[in-house]
Structures are given as structure tokens and as C-alpha cells.
Amino acid sequence: MDFKFEEASQYEPVDNCRSVSLHNRRDKERVVASGELLIAWHHEPDQLRAYSNFNISENGAKIFCECYLPDGLTGLAVMHRPTGIRINRTCMVAWCKPVRDSTGQLKYYEAGMRFF
DSSP states (O other): OEEEEOOSTTSOOOOSOOOOOOOOTTTSOOEEOOSEEEEEETTSTTEEEEEEEEEEOSSEEEEEESSOOOTTOEEEEEEEETTOOEEEEEEEEEEEEEEEOTTSOEEEEEEEEEEO
16 A cells, blocks of 8 residues: 555644544544544545544544545545554545635645544
């Protein structure tokens, strides 16, 4: 597999959490998580991509990315790094929105991933 990584340093840092939980968010809030979510998109299954993530639950995650991810894009969420928690579930982009600075300049995108 050819690994390609989204640069994590340009996104807003999350310093207050060192672990991640995959508990259902209907019972608990999503857990703030530093690290990366590894995804193999169905249109390029031989490419594993790493995305910085902000929070994660049993049902999905919010990730940061440099380019827009279209709603409905599907893939396989493989694992969370650095915790090593294996996910191995089909995922889909539920939403994607731009994040802009105070001058209106595009900083990055946030995307909501739904796990199936």
C-alpha cells in the first residue's frame, strides 16, 4: 500500500486528550481525540489516507482535510492512530464545510464521517 498523509500540524491542535473512545455517542458525547483516522476510499482502495481527527465515536468522526470531500463519498475507516484502535468499518462523508479565518481566507475543511 502507498501511504499518503494529510499534514496534521496546520490544523487546530487538541492538547487536552491523549486517548480515544468508540462508545456510542447517544450514550455519551463524542470524545475529543488527537491523532489520525486512516481511510481507504472506495475509488482508490490501494491508497490509505491519514486525516487529522477532532472527535470520534462508535458511529462516526469529524476529520480535517485540505480539500473538499463530496457528500456520499464512501470508503473503509481502517484504524485510529496513534491509539491503534481498529475500526474496519465502511464509512461515508455525511457533510463537509470550509473553515475560514477572520479575513475570509480558506484555512481547511471539516468533514463528518458516518460509520456503518
